Amino acid sequence: MRFGLLGTGPWAQMVHAPALDAHEGVDFVGVWGRRPEAAKELADRHGTRAYDDVDALLADVDAVAVALPPAIQADLAARAARAGRHLLLDKPIAETVEGGRAVVDAARAGGVASVVFFTTRFLSEPAAWITEQSERDGWFVARAQWLGAVFSGGDSPFAASPWRREKGGLWDVGPHALSVLLPVLGDVTRVTAAARGPEDLVHVVLDHAGGASSSLALSLTAPAEAAGNFVELRGTAGVTTLPASSEGALPAFARAIDALRTAADTGRPHPCDAAFALRVTEILASVEETLGSA
Template sequence: MRFAVLGSGFWATEVHAASLAAHPDAELVGIWGRDGAKASAAGERHGVPGTTDLDALLADVDAVSISLPPSVQPDLAVRAAQAGCHLLLEKPVALSVADADRVAGAVADAGVASVVFLTYRFRDSTATWLEQAARSTLVGGHVTWLASTFAADSPFRQSVWRAEPGAPLWDLGPHALSLLEPALGPVVAAQGARAADGTVNVVLEHEGGATSTVTVSATASPLSAGEEFWVHGDAGRLVLLPPPARSAHEAHAVAVSELQAAALTGGAHPCDAAYGAAQVRVLAAAERAVEAGARQTV
């Protein structure tokens, strides 16, 4: 399958393009960016052209791997789907329900395959953890993700959208949901509060009665940064260990293979654009709950 990467920033170049350039069953054809010099530099790093001509690149590929801010992704995803390209999307799919539904609708209308790169879902350790979870009667779960997004050594320190007050929920919440929802069921309601330093705490109610808690921050001190994931029930506390550092390109390669499989078989993928849009509904409800200080249904 012939792929273009849309985006020329750190994540686009070092994860999406690097994984595609090394993939045994995919071909990286080119990189699109809004800045021609940056797109060329990103392309040069992987031996492909960089371009600002989106339509020409879309006409030349079977699929796109998008790594752009979530406010930018929906329009480009819709254009790519309408051009007949399969979509490997980034999380969150969008920052509004309307934009997320537009992406999911374009995917359905064009009959293309889609996968959202919810990194944890493309790791063997998560599959094993979810199998254990499926064999247990679970009552709840928890995710903590304390990030130091703007620390001097963070590759994300110049990301504009991550500096918005609501961003920790939209940036890290999709990963939390990608683990809690398959284990505990779809989220139906949320309550939440934001601490003075911007840390967001959310209580999620899952269909079937389980509850979970999520704590996310973009501005944690480097000494407190880290991730914790668990669910609990009759089998005890099932802890998912954080992955090794710099393993995202391996997860991306698995996502590429699963997109290709979905495209070939016409089958749905559990992390497709429709699931990405469902996540956006939960994130929007959680954001409303934080702002209102009151329970919100999804």
């Protein structure tokens, strides 16, 4: 599959470009970025071509991997889908429900496959745990904490991200938590409560179609000593927690590439496709609305 990369930021440099370059089933055709000099530097590092014109890149590839802020991603993903290019996207798929729906509609109209890189869903141990728990009934309550220290005075490469600063943990790490909870507990039927804590910390309580309730704590401004991810389920099967992964993002992204290739070859949607990512966006928007009316 001929891939183009849209984006040149830290995530593109750390994960997307190295994974595309190393993947035996991929022809890494080139890179486009909003800063041409950054696109050239990244392309040169991986022995591929820098494109000044995004449409020229789309003309030369079968698929795009996108590592851009969500509002920009949504516009370019819809554009790529209309050109018949398969989509390997990042979360959140868009900053608005309308933006996410535009991507889904364009993908359907273009007959293209899509996979959204919810990292946890592509890590071996967590993915196996999610599958195992989704096959069990009787979950009563779930608790998820996704606490980052991006803006807590550390050296995070994402600290310069304007959209993360504006949207906070709800939109950056909230999709990760929801990507774990939804396949296990079912769709969200109601945002029961939402409240703000210190800095960007958000507390959320959700009702799920399977009958369980979940509570989430989401932040990008936790103290470095308190940062980390935790998901606990309690029900008739007992108590279980999301296992840590021994892998990093690179092998996970390689699996996401494989998932897109399979979806494109078979025509069968992947569980983490653009439609699933749209549903996550709808839930985030509902939480935001509840916060605004509190």
